[in-house]
Amino acid sequence: MSRPKLAERVVAAPSLDEGAFDRLQGSIDPDWVDEALEATGTGTLRKRRLPAEQVIWLVLGMALYRNRRIDEIVASLDLALPGRRGPTPAPSAVAQARDRLGDEPMRWLFERTAEKWAHEGARAHAWRGLAVYGVDGTTTRVPDSPENREHFGSQDAGMGRGTSGYPLVRVVTLMALRTHQLAAVRFGPYTIGEVTYAKGLWSQVPDKALVIVDRNFFDYSALYPIDEHGVDRHWLIRARANLRWRTVEKLGPGDELVVMEPARSTREKTPGLPRRWEMRAIRYERPGFRPQTLLTSLRDPKRFPAKEIVALYHERWEIELGYDEVKTEMLERQEALRSRKPRGVAQELWGLGIAYNLVRLEILRIAEEAHVPPTRISFIMALRLIRDEWAWAAVTSPGAIPRHLRELRAAVARFVLPPRRERSYPRAVKLKMSNYARSRPVAK
Incomplete structure (x- = not known):
């Protein structure tokens, strides 16, 4: 008789309600996995050693156990069904199983879980009734294969040195800032800019929310709809030096109601954008830094103090x-x-997003028990807790798990981080670049 699947173990073991393993597994409703496979048409139709639902857990395991081989993850998490040729499938069979699954089920599952977890967490830690989000971008390297380099592209190394040593994926996310949970993600070729990817995120900002962005994301077509559509949706951004506006009303020291008048060509590109767009400008200066101006749709000075x-x-x-x-x-x-x-790569990135949110979900629960903000809980300790529990639950008897979980969670509670200190991190190079030549693709 084969061992039960991971998701089935969670459903069948309601006594494990005291720790990270069941909360990790139980957070992903088994029905969501089935719906993801059904919605994307990737369910397993015939009996295989690695059914599609198990491959989903494999992708999550790859995100959590970065230092282990993929076939080792299959074996250690007991994901494969029994077979004639040994306890685990061949590496080629694992690769084929991942290829059959593709990336769409992982995207569907990420979006379903993020919609629930990130927005709930953001609402629970709101500022003046508004859930607080941020949008920004980053990059990550991928293996230097011809397929990846052709699809994702790479960075120009400058000074005639050719392109970067690895292809790069550009990633832009909508994150709940006070819980660090990912609410939405867009990614793709490095050659496409962050602002373009961000256009797929603005509609994901919910009602009664504030999204904070860097000045590089100033875009009439993105920010104006946030302000005008939905219920109590707002934005906050640092002004670029080339922006111009006209003061309408003084609200306080360094605090003004201002009007921007977009060019006609800009209005034609942004349906509904008015001739006069009213917003608030707040000037301030932090010790050791140049004066800055914030622009925002938070126009009420009584409800939203400068x-x-x-x-x-x-x-x-x-x-x-x-x-x-x-x-x-x-x-x-x-x-x-x-x-x-x-x-x-897309499959991995969606799995990485789900796994990251799972760790952050556990942090939310630990923080609630410790009566501290989620940012006061050590991410490293929570990640270790989940890694340990997943591995432990795969090999131990259910009766031994609750005591083990209590011990580990008590240990995590001791790693509540101290309150944040005000620090300055000026941009500077901390490590000298190597004197050795870089290995780069040869130009054809």
């Missing part, structure tokens, strides 16, 4: 910390993914 808006803008940095958690901790600073084909 000092709080200035402090809130700097929470935008949380999205950079989230990217660091993925690259440094989950990918263990080995930023290149595993897949040598674009479809496999």
Whole structure:
């Protein structure tokens, strides 16, 4: 008799309600997995050693266990059904199973889980009734295969040195800043800019929300609809030096109601954009930095005090910390993914997003029990907890798990981080580049 599937173990073991393993597995409703396969037409029609639903868990395991081979993950998590040729399928069979699954089920599952987890967490940690989000971009390396380089492209190394050593994927996310959960993601070739990918994210901003973005994302066609459509949706951005506006009303020291008058050509490209667009401008200066101006649709000075808006803008940095958690901790600073084909890269990225959100979901629960903000819980410890529990639950008896979980969760509670300190991180090179020549593709 074969061992039950991972999702079935969760459903069949309601006694495991005291720790990370069942909360990790139970957070993904087994029906969601079935719906993802059904919606994308990728369900397994005939009996295979690695059915499609198990391959989904394999992709999540690849995200959580960066330092293990894929076939080792299949074996350690007991994902394969018994077969005549041994306890685990051949590496080629695992690769074929991943190829059959493709990336669409993982995207469907990411979007379904993110819609629930990220928005719920953002609402629970709102600012003045508004869920707080950020949009920003990053890049990640992928294996240097001909398929990846042709599809994703690479960065110009400059100074006549050719292109970067690895192809690059550009990633732009909508993140709940106070929980670090990913609400939506767009990615693709590096040759396409961040603003273009971000256009697929603005519609994902929910009602009663504020999205904070860097000045490079100033775009009439994106920001104006956030302000005008939906219920109580707002944006906050740092002004570029070349923007011009006219003051309408003084609201306080360095606080003004202003009007922008977009050019006719801009209005033609943005249906509904008026001749006069009213917004708020807040000027401030932090010690050691140049004066800055924030532009925002938060026009009510009584409901949204200027000092709080200035402090809130700097929470935008949380999205950079989230990217660091993925690259440094989950990918263990080995930023290149595993897949040598674009479809496999997409599959991995969606799986990485789901796994990251699962870790962050556990952090939310630990923070609630510890009565601290989610940003006060160590991501490293929560990631270790989930890795340990997944591996533990795959090999141990159900009766031994609750005690083990209590011990590990008690240990995590001791790793509540101290309150954030005000720090300055000027941009500077910390490591000298190597004197050795770089290995780069030969131009044809």
